[in-house]
Amino acid sequence: MANGIVSATVYSPATPFGLDVFAAAREASGVATITDVLVYHGATDAPAVDVEESSIPAGTVVDSIAYSEFDGYLSLNTQAYTLDVIVNGTTTSAGIFSAPLSSLGLGGSAITVLASGFVDPTVNSNGAAFILWVALPAGGNLVSLTNITSLDEQFLQLSNSLNLYPNPSNG
Secondary structure (H helix, E strand, O other): EEEOOOOOOOOOOOOEEEEEEOOOOOOOOOOOOOEEEEEOOOOOOOOEEEEEEEOOOOEEEEEOOOOOOEEEEEEEEEOOOEEEEEEEOOEEEEEEEEEEOOOOOOOOOEEEEEEEEOOOOOHHOOEEEEEEEEOOOOOOEEOOOOOOOOHHHHHHHHHHOOOOOOOOOOO
16 A cells, blocks of 8 residues: 655645555455455544444444554445544544445455545645545556535435335325
8 A cells, every 4th residue: 555645845744655565465255245345544644543334333343543554354244334434532523434335346355445635635735635445356446435424415315316206295
């Protein structure tokens, strides 16, 4: 995993560029209905975070992962999840993300979910905002996970898949 900042100025903190390797990385879970998820913290200005899963709810799935750390594989049923990235020891959320493992067709795969971008872009040359990405086992472009920033956005995502009958209605 490539991480850090190439420039030594206008970033807070100015974390030097580096490479991290997870020697036990894999491409498959071995079970068609399971997705193995390796988590990596690559956001230079984010403190240690926890990841809470709230759609099942499964609770804390990653506990106190710091910048440039991997958190070993999680074996998850291949379905949709909602992930809240929370600053460790607080209730402050860095973002809530939709992780639709099933619609991405990831059953039987092993993937890496990585945090990137800046929690505070304004002190980091207005760089990209904090986001979660998925690295697929086949390689290629990273897949961004949708940042759900409010309950209204969660409702809008849900409402796009609902049909109400009768329509129109008087009651």
